[in-house]
Amino acid sequence: MDGHFDGAGKKSGDRNQKAGGLSVSKIATRIARRQLRQKQEEEHAAEQKKTDEHYMRLALQQARRAQALGEVPIGCVIVKEGEVIARGYNRRNTDHNTLSHAELNAIRKASRKLQDWRLEGCTIYITLEPCQMCSGAIVQSRIDRCVVGAMNPKAGCAGSVMNLLQVKGFNHQVDLTTGILEEACSQMLSEFFQRLRQEKQGKTAENLPEEKQEKAEGNLLRQQERTDR
Numbered sequence: 392m393d394g395h396f397d398g399a400g401k402k403s404g405d406r407n408q409k410a411g412g413l414s415v416s417k418i419a420t421r422i423a424r425r426q427l428r429q430k431q432e433e434e435h436a437a438e439q440k441k442t443d444e445h446y447m448r449l450a451l452q453q454a455r456r457a458q459a460l461g462e463v464p465i466g467c468v469i470v471k472e473g474e475v476i477a478r479g480y481n482r483r484n485t486d487h488n489t490l491s492h493a494e495l496n497a498i499r500k501a502s503r504k505l506q507d508w509r510l511e512g513c514t515i516y517i518t519l520e521p522c523q524m525c526s527g528a529i530v531q532s533r534i535d536r537c538v539v540g541a542m543n544p545k546a547g548c549a550g551s552v553m554n555l556l557q558v559k560g561f562n563h564q565v566d567l568t569t570g571i572l573e574e575a576c577s578q579m580l581s582e583f584f585q586r587l588r589q590e591k592q593g594k595t596a597e598n599l600p601e602e603k604q605e606k607a608e609g610n611l612l613r614q615q616e617r618t619d620r
Contacts, residue, residue: 450540
């Protein structure tokens with residue numbers, strides 16, 4: 392009888408028989424390649440997140456410049472090939488200009504630096520989800536990628552109210568990443584608006600009669616205690 396049989400009555404060559412058209416060794420090779428590819432993708436994602444957090448911190452620095460002017464603290468930076476080519480922060484009240492958003496200020500600077508309205512190959516990092524005006528400008532300027540810190544449920548146009556960055560009918564769509572340093576970006580905005588409310592309540596209280604002022608101060612104290620909780 393041809394061939395060698397083991398104790399189970401099977402030929403030793405059966406170990407290399409094909410399973411589903413592939414040999415065991417080929418299946419093992421494919422699994423190893425898939426695992427290696429998955430590991431490489433995870434490492435790339437971790438490195439990309441680290442890079443994104445670095446540039447978002449620079450955007451937060453710009454937001455603090457807006458805050459120092461009494462503006463809503465929103466900042467952004469534009470990066471190309473690992474270099475920050477433009478910075479911007481919200482100056483709408485300071486400039487008395489609707490167009491003076493952080494993103495538009497940065498886009499203007501980037502276009503001047505590159506001497507081109509097309510900002511291809513660039514990534515824009517923004518501490519707050521862009522509005523419809525800024526989202527449109529990002530698409531129009533052909534920016535490749537947009538990285539957002541905090542989302543803006545009431546006015547954001549990068550996924551909250553709508554997503555103007557990725558409308559299939561447009562001739563350009565922007566890669567979008569959200570949630571980078573979200574907590575830090577949200578906290579800066581929350582603290583700003585909390586201070587603003589307290590300042591307004593304080594000014595109102597100054598103009599009230601003494602009895603009403605005491606009541607207002609009591610209400611303010613209770614409100615602050617609830618916030619602290």
